[in-house]
Amino acid sequence: MNLKAxxxxxxxxxxxxxLYGLPILWIVxxxxxxxxxxxxxxxxxxxxxxxxxxxxxxxxxLLTALGQSVTIATGTTAxxxxxxxPGAYGLARTRGWVATVGLGLLVVLQMLPQTxxxxxxxxxxxxxxxxxxVGAVILADAALLTPFATLLLRPxxxxxxxxxxxxxxxxxxxxxxxxxSIALPIARNGVLTVASITFLLAWGEFLYAVRFFLTxxxxxxxxxxxQQVSAFGIDWPGLMALAVLTSIPILIVFTATYRLLRxxxxxxxxx
Amino acid sequence: xxxxxxxxxxxxxAEAPVEGSSRPTRPDTRAVRASRRRxxxxxxxAALMGVLGVFPLLQLVWMSLHDVTQRTxxxxxxxxxxxxxxxxxxxxxxxxxxxxxxLVVVLVVTVLGMVGGFTAAVxxxxxxxxxxxxxxxxxxxxxLPPVVNGSVWKFLLGDGGLVNTxxxxxxxxxxxxxxxxxxxxxxxxxxxxxxAVIPFNALVYRAALLTIDPEVFEAAALDGATRWGEVxxxxxxxxxxxxxxxxxxxIVYAFRSFDFIxxxxxxxxxxATNTLPFLGxxxxxxxxxxxxxxxxxxxxxxxVLVLAAVYARSIRKEEADS
Numbered sequence: 001m002n003l004k005a006x007x008x009x010x011x012x013x014x015x016x017x018x019l020y021g022l023p024i025l026w027i028v029x030x031x032x033x034x035x036x037x038x039x040x041x042x043x044x045x046x047x048x049x050x051x052x053x054x055x056x057x058x059x060x061x062l063l064t065a066l067g068q069s070v071t072i073a074t075g076t077t078a079x080x081x082x083x084x085x086p087g088a089y090g091l092a093r094t095r096g097w098v099a100t101v102g103l104g105l106l107v108v109l110q111m112l113p114q115t116x117x118x119x120x121x122x123x124x125x126x127x128x129x130x131x132x133x134v135g136a137v138i139l140a141d142a143a144l145l146t147p148f149a150t151l152l153l154r155p156x157x158x159x160x161x162x163x164x165x166x167x168x169x170x171x172x173x174x175x176x177x178x179x180x181s182i183a184l185p186i187a188r189n190g191v192l193t194v195a196s197i198t199f200l201l202a203w204g205e206f207l208y209a210v211r212f213f214l215t216x217x218x219x220x221x222x223x224x225x226x227q228q229v230s231a232f233g234i235d236w237p238g239l240m241a242l243a244v245l246t247s248i249p250i251l252i253v254f255t256a257t258y259r260l261l262r263x264x265x266x267x268x269x270x271x
Numbered sequence: 272x273x274x275x276x277x278x279x280x281x282x283x284x285a286e287a288p289v290e291g292s293s294r295p296t297r298p299d300t301r302a303v304r305a306s307r308r309r310x311x312x313x314x315x316x317a318a319l320m321g322v323l324g325v326f327p328l329l330q331l332v333w334m335s336l337h338d339v340t341q342r343t344x345x346x347x348x349x350x351x352x353x354x355x356x357x358x359x360x361x362x363x364x365x366x367x368x369x370x371x372x373x374l375v376v377v378l379v380v381t382v383l384g385m386v387g388g389f390t391a392a393v394x395x396x397x398x399x400x401x402x403x404x405x406x407x408x409x410x411x412x413x414x415l416p417p418v419v420n421g422s423v424w425k426f427l428l429g430d431g432g433l434v435n436t437x438x439x440x441x442x443x444x445x446x447x448x449x450x451x452x453x454x455x456x457x458x459x460x461x462x463x464x465x466x467a468v469i470p471f472n473a474l475v476y477r478a479a480l481l482t483i484d485p486e487v488f489e490a491a492a493l494d495g496a497t498r499w500g501e502v503x504x505x506x507x508x509x510x511x512x513x514x515x516x517x518x519x520x521x522i523v524y525a526f527r528s529f530d531f532i533x534x535x536x537x538x539x540x541x542x543a544t545n546t547l548p549f550l551g552x553x554x555x556x557x558x559x560x561x562x563x564x565x566x567x568x569x570x571x572x573x574x575v576l577v578l579a580a581v582y583a584r585s586i587r588k589e590e591a592d593s
Contacts, residue, residue, distance in 0.1 A: 006498055012394040017405055019466070020412045023423045026433060030426065038431075083315040090312030098310055102317070107583075109324045111575045113527035113548040116568035119555045120330035121323070123344060143323030150316060175308050204416025207533070211556065225418045229425060230537050236426055243419045254414050258407055261414070265471070266478035 027247075031240035038236045053237035057245065061217070062224075068134065069203060069220035069249075075138040076202035077195055080149050083142065085191060088153035089179055093162075103151075110147035117144070118211050125212060132214040140208045145201055149194045155267050156190025157183055193264030196257035200250060221246040331572070334565035341559035349562075356566035365542075365550060366567060373526060373546040373574070376461045380525035383465035385518060388472025389510075393502060395473060396480045406477070409470035417467065421534030424463045425450065428535075453543035456536050460544050463531045468524055472517050479513040480506060519582035526575055547571040 030038065032049040091099055121140055122131075130136040160183045168178045184191070209223035216227065225246055228239050254261070335356055337349035360366035391409070395402045412420065427433045428449035435446040449459045483505065491505050507514075529548045536544045538553055545553065548571045555564025 008498065009394045009397060012390055013401060013405055016391050016394070016409065017401075020405070020409050020470070022433070023420070023427065024408075024412065026427060027419070027423050079319075083319050086312040087316030090309050090316075093309045094307075094313070098313070102313060105320070105325070108576065108579060109320060109328075111523050111527070111579050112328070113529065113551075113568065113571050113575065115527075115529050115548040115552040116331060116572050117324075117327055118552070119561060119565050119568055120327035120334060122555075123334065123339075123561065124327060124330060126345060139323060143319055146316060146319055147324070175311075179312070200414050204418065206416070206418055207530070222416050222418050225416070225422065226534060229418065229422045229534050239422060240426070243422050247415055247419055250414055250416065251411070254411050258410065261410060262406070262474065266475050 027240050027243050030236055031244050033237050035235060035237055053235075053241035054245075056235075056238050057241045062221075062242075062245070064217065065219055065221045065224045066245075068209075068218060069222065069246075071134055072137055072141065072205075072209070072220050073199050073202040073249075075134075076141040076145065077199045079138060079142040080145050080198045081191065081195055084146050084149035084153055084194065085184070086179070087146070087150045088190075089157045089183055089187075091150065092154050092157035092160075106147040106151055110151065114144065114207055118207055121208070122211055131212055132218065133212075134218070136212050137208050140212060141202050141205055144205070144208070145198050149198055152197070152264075152267075153187070153190050153194050156187040156193075156264075160186045189260055189264060190267070192257065193260045196253055196261060197265075199253055203246075203250060203253075328572070331565050332569055334562055335569045337562055339561040339565070341561075344561055352562060356562045357570075359563060360554075360567055360570075365545070365554075366547070366570060368542070369545050369547045369550040369567070370570070370574075372457055372544065373548075373571075375457055376464065376528070376546055377522055377525040379458060379461035380464045380468065380528070381518070381521050383462065384468040384472055384521045384525070385514070387465060387469040388517070389476050389507075389514075391469060391473035392476030392480055393506060395477050406474070410474060413467060413470035417530035418534055420467055421463065421531045424459075424466070424531070425535045428459055450536055451540055453540060456540060456543045460531045460535055461525075463535065464525060464528050467531070468521060472521065475513060475517060476510060479510040483509045515585055519578060519585065523575055523578050523582070526578060527571070547574065 031053050032051070033047055034050050034052055037047045087102075091102055117140075125131050125136050125140070130139075164186075165178045165182050168182045173181070203220075204222050206220075206222040206226040209220050210226060213219055213223070216224070219227070221242070225239070225242055228234065228242065334349075336352060336354070338352045338355075339349050343349055357366075395406050429435070430446045430448075434449070435443075438447060447455065449455050487505055487509075488501060491501055496504065527548055529546070529552065532538060532544050532546065532549045533552075538545045538549050542550075547567060551564045551567035551571060553564075554567055555561045558564075
C-alpha cells in the first residue's frame with residue numbers, strides 16, 4: 001500500500017484538522033474572554049484572557065449539576081452493564097427464535113427516535129409517580145442505551161471460542177461459572193469499551209433530564225447547557241466556560257479509553 | 272456524540288438479521304440444553320426493555336389514537352379519537368412539510384457524512400503522528416455531548432461568528448443568515464449533523480481500508496495506477512459491504528436526529544427546522560397536545576422502521592450474493 005501522504009492527502013488532512021480543531025479551540029478561547037471581547041474581528045485572537053466566565057459559572061448550582069451528572073452517568077453505566085453484559089452473552093450463545101426475536105427487537109429499539117420515546121415515558125413515569133427523581137432519569141437513560149450496548153458487546157462474546165467453554169463445562173463448571181470465569185475475562189475489552197461509551201453518552205444526554213426533572217435545580221450539566229444555549233441573549237463566555245467544564249470529564253474518560261474506543265467501535269462493522 | 276452513538280451499535284449487528292437462518296444447527300442435545308439454560312442471561316435485559324422500551328412504544332401508539340392534552344394526561348381513560356390526530360397533523364399542513372424537511376436533512380447528512388467519512392478515512396489510513404492525532408481529535412469531537420457541539424456551531428455560525436467574519440473579510444457584503452433564514456437554518460443543522468457523524472464513519476471506513484491486502488496495492492502500482500486510480504479501483508470496491516452498512520446507519524441517524532435542532536434553532540425560525548421527530552416533540556411539550564405529538568412521532572417511528580427493513584433486506588441480499 002502506498003502509505004506516503006501525497007499533496008491531496010495533506011490538503012484533506014489540513015482541512016479536517018481545521019474543521020475539527022477550530023471548534024475546540026474556539027470553545028476554549030471564548031471561555032477565556034470577557035463579555036465585551038466576544039464579538040468583533042480584532043479581538044478574535046488577540047485579547048486579554050480572563051477567568052471571569054469561569055468565576056461566574058462556578059457556583060453552588062454548578063456543583064449540584066456536576067453531582068447530578070456524575071450520579072446519572074455512573075448509575076446509568078452500572079445499570080446498563082448489569083443488564084447488557086449477560087444479555088449480550090445470552091444472545092451470543094443462544095440460538096433459535098428467542099435470539100432472533102431478541103436481536104430484531106434490539107435493532108428496532110435502538111433506531112427509535114428519542115423524541116418518540118420521551119412522550120410515552122413522560123406519561124408512564126408520571127403515572128408511576130417517578131417524575132423529578134434522579135432514579136427515573138437513570139432508568140430511562142439505561143433503557144435508551146441498553147439496546148446499543150448489548151449489540152455492541154455481542155460480537156465480543158461471539159469471538160470467545162465455544163471450545164473453551166465446553167472444556168470448562170467438562171471440568172464441571174456450571175453455566176454461570178463458565179460465563180463468569182471464562183467468557184467474561186476474554187471479553188473484558190468489550191465490556192470496558194461499552195462502559196466507556198455508555199458513560200460518555202449518559203453524560204451528554206439532556207432530553208430525558210430536561211423533561212423528567214420538573215425543576216431546573218436538579219438538572220445535570222448537559223441539561224443546564226441545553227437550556228442556556230436556547231435562551232435569548234446568550235452570555236457566550238459563560239456558556240463556553242460551562243461547555244468546557246462539561247467536557248473535561250469527557251476528555252478524561254476519552255483519554256483513558258481512546259484505544260479501546262478506536263478498535264472496539266469498529267468490531268462487527270467490518271467483515 | 273449525538274444520535275451517532277446508537278449508530279455504533281447498529282454497525283455491530285451488521286450480521287444480525289441473517290444470523291438466525293444462516294447458522295448451521297447442530298443436533299447436539301447437550302449444546303441445545305446449554306443454549307436453553309443460557310436464555311436466563313437474557314432475562315434482565317428483557318425485563319428492562321419490556322417495561323421501558325416495548326411498553327412505551329405501545330403506549331405511544333395508544334396515545335396517538337386518543338385525545339390527550341395537558342388537562343387529560345393524568346386522567347384515567349382518554350377520549351378515543353381514532354385517526355383524528357394523524358388527520359389533523361396533515362390537514363394543518365404540519366406533517367407533510369415536516370416530512371419534506373426530514374428528507375432534506377437526511378439527504379444532506381448522508382451525502383456529506385458518507386463522502387466526508389470516506390475521504391477522511393483515505394487520508395487517515397497513512398501511518399504517522401499527524402494521522403494519529405487527527406483521528407483522535409475527530410473521535411473526541413464525536414464523543415463530546417451534542418449540546419457542546421451544537422453550542423459552538425451556533426456561536427460560529429452567528430452574525431458576528433467566525434464563519435461570517437471570514438466571509439466578510441473575503442468580500443461578502445452582508446453576514447450570511449445561517450440560523451435566521453429558513454433555507455439556511457435547515458442546511459446549517461444538517462451540516463452540523465454531518466459534522467458529528469463524519470468521525471464515526473471515518474473510523475469505520477479506516478478500519479475497512481486497513482484490511483485490504485497490501486499486495487493488491489502493489490499489483491495496482493505495477494499496472495500503473497495513479498493515486499486516484501487506487502481510490503477508484505481498489506479502495507471503493509473493497510469497502511462496498513462497509514459502505515452499505517454505513518449508508519443505512521447514516522440515513523437512520525439523520526432521520527431521527529433532533530439534538531442539534533434543539534440546541535441551534537429549536538425548530539425555528541418559524542417552522543423551518545421542524546423535522547418529523549422535532550415536530551412531534553414540540554406538539555407534545557410546547558403545545559401540550561400529547562395525542563398529536565404521539566401521532567407525529569408514530570410517523571417518525573414508521574419512517575425509521577421502513578429504513579430498518581430496507582437495511583435488513585439489503586444486508587441479506589449482500590450475504591446471498593457474496
